[in-house]
Amino acid sequence: MKAKLLLILFLLSFQIHSQELLPFVENYSKSDYNGDNQIWSVAQGNDKAMYFANNYYFLRYDGVKWEKYSLPNKTIIRSVMVDSDRIYTGSYKEFGYWTRKNGKMVYTSISDKTNVFDDSDNEEIWKIFKFGDKIYFQSFNNLFIYNGTSIKKLKFDFLVSYCFPIDNELLVASVSDGIYKMKNGRFEKIENWSVLENNVIHAIEKFKNKTYFFTQKNGVYVEEKGKLSAWNSSLNSILKESNINVAKFIKNNKLIIGTANKGVFIFDLNTNSFKNINRDNVLMNNSILSIGQDKENDLWLGLDNGIAHVEVNSPISIFYDNSGVLGSxxxxxxxxxxxxxxxxxxxxxxxxxxxxxxxxxxxxxxxxxxxxxxxxxxxxxxxxxxxxxxxxxxxxxxxxxxxxxxxxxxxxxxxxxxxxxxxxxxxxxxxxxxxxxxxxxxxxxxxxxxxxxxxxxxxxxxxxxxxxxxxxxxxxxxxxxxxxxxxxxxxxxxxxxxxxxxxxxxxxxxxxxxxxxxxxxxxxxxxxxxxxxxxxxxxxxxxxxxxxxxxxxxxxxxxxxxxxxxxxxxxxxxxxxxxxxxxxxxxxxxxxxxxxxxLQLDYKQESKTNISIEAFANNKLIDENSKIPYNSELRVHVLSGVFGAARPTLFYTINSGKELISIDNGLIVLNNMNSGTNELRILGHDGLKYNELSTFQFIIAKPWYFSFWMILLYFVAIGTVLYLYYKWNKIRYIQKLKLRDEELKHQKEILEIELKAENDLITQEYEKHILELELQSKSSEVAGKSLSIAKQSEMIESIQGILDSNVDLNKLKSEIKKVIKINAVNKHEWETFESNLNLIHNDFIKDLSKKYPALTAKDIKLCIYLKMNLSSKEIAPMINISYRGVELHRYRLRKKLSLNQDESLSKFLLSI
Incomplete structure (x- = not known):
């Protein structure tokens, strides 16, 4: 069990033994710059942006945005060199320079429309350098010298690797014949450096009166006071197995060596110690094709697949563990x-x-x-x-x-x-x-x-x-x-x-x-x-x-x-x-x-940060106070030209707002801004307070629906609507007049009809009145006749009473009775009387029968006589009953009508 544990611990130690405190490294992959694999050359421009030769693409990175360009002939770009505001590049049978205009890189060919390349040439420009006041474009077979106006071509008599300006001499490393130097347009071999023959030399550097030769497979040689010998360093044996691709001395007595299979070595000449940055710790791959240096003296490594920014002079170092063994x-x-x-x-x-x-x-x-x-x-x-x-x-x-x-x-x-x-x-x-x-x-x-x-x-x-x-x-x-x-x-x-x-x-x-x-x-x-x-x-x-x-x-x-x-x-x-x-x-x-x-703590007052601003609307560079379309995205690049530890942390506010917003990687993206003039303020912190570093004003155009032509259209539309409204109102007014005339005419007709109807009604009322008078007359006649009959009956009854009281006069009685019988009302006359009486009181009879359906015909007849305000004595002969019989009939009628003792039967019947 102990043996197994020791084995595990040994394996853990073996997996992570190469970890050490290293400079901070930022890796950029193809997905970041959207280009190809190999980075053949790298340089920083005077605009502080980094430029890269990336196969078929020319890359630019200003710390915020990656830009990608191609040559007009779409050939592979092998080399980059900066001189003033020009970025020179070399390609297959092509070289020229790039300049920046309106936020874009514009290419100008130098070799185009010249005869510097023969049809049979198969040349690629692998290196560009400045020597004296001329620009040199080097292939493996030729050297093209550009003085600003014309091109001079020098052909090598031997196959070369690269040329190196050292002090006031131009050294040329051949592939197999050692080192040459150019003198008066000719190439002379340096004889006492024969040890370098049959070596492919990828770098020559002068440092502290010593010249270092970096061979591809045989390590490093050092020349001092005319004596050339192998570099006396433990690193040299490692380099022989690593295939040196590029090397460069940098600030603080450090030597940078990029290899083909072991990453980059950072050698400290002060301590004779080195650090190796490779894929095992932080790099994306181990093949270093090119080395560049920025104004902070930090490194930019061109890899076989990607780009690495190495902060070798940063006060911050990092201990990485990519294996996961260490944990958090x-x-x-x-x-x-x-x-x-x-x-x-x-x-x-x-x-x-x-x-x-x-x-x-x-x-x-x-x-x-x-x-x-x-x-x-x-x-x-x-x-x-x-x-x-x-x-x-x-x-x-x-x-x-x-x-x-x-x-x-x-x-x-x-x-x-x-x-x-x-x-x-x-x-x-x-x-x-x-x-x-x-x-x-x-x-x-x-x-x-x-x-x-x-x-x-x-x-x-x-x-x-x-x-x-x-x-x-x-x-x-x-x-x-x-x-x-x-x-x-x-x-x-x-x-x-x-x-x-x-x-x-x-x-x-x-x-x-x-x-x-x-x-x-x-x-x-x-x-x-x-x-x-x-x-x-x-x-x-x-x-x-x-x-x-x-x-x-x-x-x-x-x-x-x-x-x-x-x-x-x-x-x-x-x-x-x-x-x-x-x-x-x-x-x-x-x-x-x-x-x-x-990290190191340094609270010295920092110098004022110099920044520049590039603003893009719809991928087009805009100047300050430019007007941009409403509701469009504005991308503001805040450029400091600093990529390493000294890169300032910046903040911004909009339109004097109090909220300070941190600028992430130098990019500000503004959306949904209000129309009108807007001001962007960039601030930095000097340790004690926030200071304004720069401002940028821009104008957001009004929405399309508030533009001049749209406002004009609105006025036209409003005018048209008002005109149509006026016309419509006029038509309506005319229609109203016509309608009013028709209405007056109609009202007149209605009035005439109403007058006619009213006249007819008056006539009907008059006729009704006549009928009512006639009815009243007949009613009076009936009443008179009724009264006459009653009187006659009463008389007859009296006579009959008298006769009944006179018993002695039987015969007279008989005669008087006969007369009375003759004068009695006949049946036909009585029926006529009752018919007229019912006709006159027809409505009364209907209402009474409807309210009191239990009443008999005799009850109704009594009700009619009572309504005529006849007394019981007057009613008795009319219905051929005695006075007592009428009173009894009235008593029974009151019960059927549900009348109280205090209520008058005649008044009740008059109310119906």
Whole structure:
């Protein structure tokens, strides 16, 4: 089992032994510049843009945008050289120069329409250089010299690799015959350099009175004082196996050698040490075809597949781990022999260019703190101690997130999964004391007063812990709850000048011991408003994470001088809430999720940043105060000409807006702008304040629907509508007049009809009145006759009574009765009377029968007599009953009509 573990550890060490602290590298693939594979040549123009010969394409990169061009004859471009504002390129039987006009590169051919190339030539221009005041275009067989107006052609008598201007001489490296120099238009062989014969020489460089010859397969030779010998360096043997393609001396006594199969070597002549950047660590491939240098003295490597920008002179170096073996680094510290790293895979050390996992430390490691040249390491499985290259387990305190030094004494406090541990004797770290009363995961801890500890929970809450001299806890208070701060997630502690500040939900607090409440800190809240994380470096330096950007801060009195760390070094690599920084002499080590970076703090006042602005609307360059179409996209390129660590972090505002927006990679994209004049302000930060660097004004045209012609059209349309409305109203008015005339005519006709109807009605009323009069007359006649009959009946009844009382006169009785019988009403007359009576009172009879269907014909006849206001005595003979019979009949009728005793029967019948 042990053998298997040792084998695994050996393999891990073997996989990552080549990792080291390297310059930062930016890789650009074909998908970035949208071109071909090989980059044959690279140069920086006086406009500070980088230019590349990329097979069939000529590339330009200004730090914001990649541009791609082709030659008119679509041939392969092999070489690039810059002179003044011209970018010279060489191709197959073609050479010329490019200039920039209106935001585009324009090509001018020099060789076209000349006879410099014979029909039988199969020439490609592999190199362009300036020697004296002339431009030289070199193929493998010819040299074309251009003086600005004419071309002179020199043919080599031998096959060459490349030409090299060295001091005042032009050296020509042949493929097999050694080195020649050009003199008076002729080529003379240098005889005492015969050792270089049969070598393909890819570079010749002069450095400190020594001339270096870089052969393709036999390493490097050095000439000094006329003596030529192999380069005395351990790197030389490696180069012989690497196939040198290109080499160049740069600033700070560094030599850059690009190879065909082992990437690039950076050799430091001051220390005789080297670093190898290749595919195993950061490059996209190992074949280096060309080397260029920018004005920051950083490198641009043309690869067999892609481009690499290597910041060899940057104050920032990076420890990469592309293998994934290291994992995410949560803490890093330097040792006398190298580096010590705590990661989620365990504890790793890097010593003597060897990188390995320390046995027995697998698992999550959180923090490394240096105490008296010893390293205390918080780990999931306990606390480890690293001393003189040996790691031992100090105790079983799990999850030591952070360690803070007390400002009261020499003790150290450790925040762990289960609370707080105090190491009160730095010389004997085996002694420790657990703080009782708070057994919960604590992320941060601090102390600036005796017998008082501040602790931040790993999730939420800030605690003030008081204890006595025997380390017995007396009080534990949740201060955020006590101060009624509801959002107390992720509290962070920061010690500044013997004062502890608390960062809670992006707001800074200090503790008022009198009111026992947290109070907002005015100084920090005014200077650091959007801080999401903060890490102390030393008494006057700290690191903040604000708006996604890292700043190093130098506290000078009550002023804070800040310096931004470019986002490209850590974009997407910061471990949230686990940002740690370790001071290493003049360098500072910052952990990342795939390694760490080493940076230097320099707060010198930076010189004013010179920037230029190029704005494009619809892919066309526009000048300031130009008018662009409404609702079109405006792409603003903010160009500083700086690609490396000195590249400024810039911000912009629109139309005096207060919000400062970070410019990402120099590109500003503006959409949906309001019409009218707009002003774009570019600002930089000098450490203390934001300064305006440049402005750019542009005009957004009005929408098409507010253009002059559209407004004119609107007026025409409105005028037409008003005219049509007028015409329509006129027509309507005429129609109304006609309609009114017709209406008057119609009303007249109606009036005539109404008058006629009214006359007819009057006539009918008159006739009705006549009829009513006739009816009344007949009614009176009937009543008269009725009354006459009644009187007659009454008379007859009286006579008959008299006769009945005279018993002696029998015969007289008989005669009188006969007369009475003769004078009695006959049946026909009575029927006529009743018929007339019913005709007159027909409506009354109908209404009465409808309301009281139980009434008999005799009842109705009685009702008619009563309605005629006849008395019972008058009614009795008419219905041939006695007076008593009429009264009885009236009584029964009242019951059928449901009348009360007080109601008059005659009045009731008159109301129907």
């Amino acid at each position: 680094v949560y803490s890093v510290a330097n040792t006398s022999k190298g580096y010590l790293m705590a990661s989620n895979h365990g504890i790793f050390k890097y010593e003597g260019k060897e990188f390995s996992l320390i046995s027995g430390t697998q698992g999550q490691a959180w923090n490394i703190s240096k105490i008296n040249n010893k390293y205390l390491i918080g780990h999931n499985d306990g606390t480890f101690l690293y001393d003189n290259g040996v790691v031992s387990k100090l105790n079983t305190i799990n999850g030591g997130w952070n360690i803070a030094k007390s400002t009261v004494d020499n003790s150290y406090l450790q925040a762990s999964y289960s609370g707080i541990v105090i190491y009160n004797d730095p010389n004997n770290l085996t002694r420790n004391i657990n703080v009782t009363g708070i057994i919960k995961p604590i992320k941060f801890v601090a102390q600036n007063r005796k017998n008082e500890i501040w602790a931040a929970d790993s999730n939420r809450g800030l605690y003030r812990i008081l204890y006595n001299d025997l380390y017995q806890t007396t009080t534990v208070k949740n201060v955020t709850q006590q101060s009624k701060i509801s959002n107390d997630f992720g509290v962070k502690l920061f010690e500044f000048r013997n004062e502890i500040l608390f960062l809670i939900n992006k707001t800074w607090y200090t503790y008022n011991s009198i009111s026992n409440q947290l109070e907002k800190n005015a100084l920090f809240n005014s200077n650091f408003k959007e801080v999401s994380n903060i890490v102390s470096i030393d008494e006057n330096h700290f690191l903040i994470l604000e708006g996604g950007l890292l700043y190093t801060i130098y506290a000078k009195g009550n002023e804070f001088i800040r310096k931004v760390i470019q986002q490209k070094y850590y974009r997407g690599k910061i471990i949230n809430d686990n940002l740690k920084i370790f001071k290493n002499e003049n360098n500072y080590l910052l952990n990342l999720d795939d390694g760490f970076i080493s």
